[in-house]
Amino acid sequence: xxxVTGTDAGILPGAGASLDxxxxxxxxxxxxxxxxxxTPYLFLLIPLAFLLVFTYVPAVNLFWYSITDWxxxxxSKNVIGLQNYIDIFTKPEFLRVFVVxxxxxxxxxxxxxxxxxxxxxxxxxxxxxxxxxxxxxFPTLLNGVAIGLMFLYFFQPNGTLDSVLKIVGLxxxxxxxxxxxxxxxxxxxxxSIWRYTGLSFILFLGAIQSIPATLYEAADxxxxxxxxxxxxxxxxxxxxxxxxxxxLAISGSLSVFEIPFIITGGxxxxxxxxxxxxQQAFTYRQVGLASAMAVVLLIIVLIVTYIQRKLVPxxxxxxx
Amino acid sequence: xxxxxxxxxxxxxxxxxxxxxxxxxxxxGGTVSKYVILTVASAVTLLPLIVLVITAFKTxxxxxxxxxxQLPQNxxxxxxxxxxxxDGNMAVGxxxxxxxxxxxxxxxxxxxxxxxYAVDRFDFRFKKVVIGLFLVATLVPSVTTxxxxxxxxxxxGLYDTLLSLIALNLGTDIISIYIFVQFMQSIxxxVDEAAMxxxxxxxxxxxxxxxxxxxxxxxxxxxxxxxxxxxxxxxxxxYAPSPENAVISxxxxxxxxxxxxxxxxxxxxxxxxxxxxxIIFLVLQRFIYNGFTQGxxx
Numbered sequence: 001x002x003x004v005t006g007t008d009a010g011i012l013p014g015a016g017a018s019l020d021x022x023x024x025x026x027x028x029x030x031x032x033x034x035x036x037x038x039t040p041y042l043f044l045l046i047p048l049a050f051l052l053v054f055t056y057v058p059a060v061n062l063f064w065y066s067i068t069d070w071x072x073x074x075x076s077k078n079v080i081g082l083q084n085y086i087d088i089f090t091k092p093e094f095l096r097v098f099v100v101x102x103x104x105x106x107x108x109x110x111x112x113x114x115x116x117x118x119x120x121x122x123x124x125x126x127x128x129x130x131x132x133x134x135x136x137x138f139p140t141l142l143n144g145v146a147i148g149l150m151f152l153y154f155f156q157p158n159g160t161l162d163s164v165l166k167i168v169g170l171x172x173x174x175x176x177x178x179x180x181x182x183x184x185x186x187x188x189x190x191x192s193i194w195r196y197t198g199l200s201f202i203l204f205l206g207a208i209q210s211i212p213a214t215l216y217e218a219a220d221x222x223x224x225x226x227x228x229x230x231x232x233x234x235x236x237x238x239x240x241x242x243x244x245x246x247x248l249a250i251s252g253s254l255s256v257f258e259i260p261f262i263i264t265g266g267x268x269x270x271x272x273x274x275x276x277x278x279q280q281a282f283t284y285r286q287v288g289l290a291s292a293m294a295v296v297l298l299i300i301v302l303i304v305t306y307i308q309r310k311l312v313p314x315x316x317x318x319x320x
Numbered sequence: 321x322x323x324x325x326x327x328x329x330x331x332x333x334x335x336x337x338x339x340x341x342x343x344x345x346x347x348x349g350g351t352v353s354k355y356v357i358l359t360v361a362s363a364v365t366l367l368p369l370i371v372l373v374i375t376a377f378k379t380x381x382x383x384x385x386x387x388x389x390q391l392p393q394n395x396x397x398x399x400x401x402x403x404x405x406x407d408g409n410m411a412v413g414x415x416x417x418x419x420x421x422x423x424x425x426x427x428x429x430x431x432x433x434x435x436x437y438a439v440d441r442f443d444f445r446f447k448k449v450v451i452g453l454f455l456v457a458t459l460v461p462s463v464t465t466x467x468x469x470x471x472x473x474x475x476x477g478l479y480d481t482l483l484s485l486i487a488l489n490l491g492t493d494i495i496s497i498y499i500f501v502q503f504m505q506s507i508x509x510x511v512d513e514a515a516m517x518x519x520x521x522x523x524x525x526x527x528x529x530x531x532x533x534x535x536x537x538x539x540x541x542x543x544x545x546x547x548x549x550x551x552x553x554x555x556x557x558x559y560a561p562s563p564e565n566a567v568i569s570x571x572x573x574x575x576x577x578x579x580x581x582x583x584x585x586x587x588x589x590x591x592x593x594x595x596x597x598x599i600i601f602l603v604l605q606r607f608i609y610n611g612f613t614q615g616x617x618x
C-alpha cells in the first residue's frame with residue numbers, strides 16, 4: 001500500500017505529456033509508463049484470483065474427474081474413459097431424472113404464461129395495482145427453506161390444501177400429494193410455479209413499461225384492440241426478456257434442487273438431476289460419476305444458451 | 321421511474337370510453353374477469369403464508385385438535401417463536417447469516433467495483449482475455465460445478481467454516497460486476513481527468529471519486545445480492561454443516577428432524593425467517609423492483 005501511495009505522482013505523466021506541462025514538473029516517463037501498465041492488473045488481482053479459484057479451476061477439474069472413478073478421498077484416480085457418461089445415458093436410474101426435469105420445464109412454461117398475463121394486465125391502470133404487484137412478487141424474495149417447509153405443510157394429509165378442497169366441496173380430489181409417485185412431481189413443480197412466477201412477472205412488467213407510450217397511442221388511433229396491442233406491441237417489445245426467461249426456464253428446470261430436496265428429499269421418484277448428482281458425490285462417494293453428471297448438465301445449459309443467443313441476438317453486450 | 325412510465329399507460333386507458341359500445345361491453349367483462357383472476361392469484365399466493373401465521377400462534381394441543389384454516393385462540397401466544405429461536409439454533413443462524421452477509425457484501429462491492437474500474441477505465445494488453453473470462457463465467461451455472469468446488473474448498477482448509485461461504489459468494493458472483501461495469505460506463509471520464517489534474521493517482525481516484533459515484537449501483541448490488549445471500553441454502557448445507565456454523569437456512573432446515581411433526585414450531589421458525597424479508601420488502605419496495613429488473617436481465 002505504501003508503495004502505491006509512493007507512486008502518486010509517478011503515474012501522472014503516463015496520463016499524457018500535456019499534464020507535465022500543466023503542472024510544470026518533470027518526471028522520468030519510463031517509470032510512469034510501467035506503473036500505468038501494471039495498475040489495471042493491481043485492481044484485477046483479487047477479483048481474478050477469486051474467479052479462477054472458485055469458477056475456472058473447479059470447472060476444469062470437473063472434466064478431469066468425470067473420466068475417472070474417483071471416490072473423492074483416494075490419492076490416486078483411475079482413468080476409466082467415458083464409462084461414467086455411458087452409465088448416465090443408459091442406466092434407468094439416471095435417465096429417470098431427465099424425466100423429472102420435464103415436469104419442471106412444463107411448469108416453467110406455465111409460470112411464464114401466468115407472468116406474462118399478470119405483467120400485461122398490470123401494465124395498464126388497475127385498481128390496487130401496487131398491492132397486486134407486491135403480492136405476486138413477494139414469493140421471489142422468500143427463503144427457499146421457509147417455502148419448502150411451508151409447502152410441506154400445505155401438502156400434508158389434512159393439511160392446507162386438503163382443508164381448502166373440503167371447504168369448496170372437492171374433497172374427492174384429495175390424494176397423497178407428496179406420497180404418490182405419480183403426483184409428487186406435479187405438487188413440487190407447482191410449488192416451483194408459486195415461487196418463481198413473481199420473478200418472471202416483474203421482469204416482464206419492467207420490459208413492458210419501457211415500451212414507449214406513443215406506440216399504444218398510435219395503435220389506439222388506428223383502432224387496435226387490447227389483444228392486437230398485446231400481440232403486435234407488447235410481445236415484440238419484450239422479445240429479448242422472453243427469450244432470456246426461456247433459457248433461465250430450461251437451465252433452471254434442469255438444476256432444480258432446493259424445493260424437492262427440502263420437501264421430499266428426493267423420495268417417491270422426485271429426485272432431480274442436481275439431487276442425484278449431490279447424492280452420487282457426497283452420499284455414495286462417486287465423485288467421478290457425479291462430475292460426469294455435472295458436465296452433462298453444464299453442456300446442456302451451454303447448448304441452450306448458445307441456441308438462444310443465435311435465435312435472439314443480444315443487442316446490449318456492453319462489456320467493452 | 322414507475323410513475324413516469326405508468327402515466328402514459330393510464331392516459332392510454334382513458335381513451336377507452338371513446339370506443340364503440342360493443343367494445344365497451346367486452347371491456348367491462350374483461351375488467352371483471354381481470355379483477356377476479358388477480359384476486360384469485362393473490363389468494364393462492366397468500367394462502368400458504370396465512371396458514372403459516374395461523375399455525376405459528378397455536379399451542380400444541382390446539383394444533384392437534386384444529387384444522388389448518390381455523391384461527392388460533394390466542395394471537396399473543398409467542399411460545400413457539402421463543403422455542404424456535406432459542407432451542408432451534410436460530411439465534412446462531414441469524415448471527416452467522418449477519419456475519420456472512422456483511423463481509424460478503426463489502427467484499428462483493430470492492431471486488432465488483434475494482435473489476436469494473438480496471439475494465440472500463442484502462443487499456444491493457446489482456447483486457448479482452450479478462451473480459452472474456454468474466455463473460456464465459458456467467459454461462460457456468462455454479463450449481464453444476466459444486467462437486468469439484470467442494471474439493472477446492474476442502475483443499476484450502478475452508479470446509480465447515482463461514483469463510484468458505486464468504487469466499488464462494490465473492491468468487492462466483494459475476495452479476496454485480498456487470499451492474500458495476502454498466503453503471504461505470506455512465507460516469508463521464510472527465511471526472512477522472514479532473515481528479516487527475518488535482519494530483520490524484522489511480523487508487524485515489526477509485527477510492528475517493530469513483531466508488532462514491534457508484535452509490536446507486538452499490539445499492540442495487542446490496543439489495544439483490546443481500547437477498548440472495550440471506551436465502552442461500554445450497555452452499556451452507558454443503559460447506560458449513562456443523563450446528564455452530566449454521567446460517568438461518570440450514571438452522572431452519574434442521575427443524576425437519578427434531579421437530580418432525582411439530583408444525584406450530586416449524587411454522588414459527590419459518591415465519592421468523594420471513595419477517596425480516598417482509599420488512600425489507602415493505603421499506604425498500606421500489607429499489608427492490610428496480611434491482612431485480614436490472615440484475616436479472618444482465
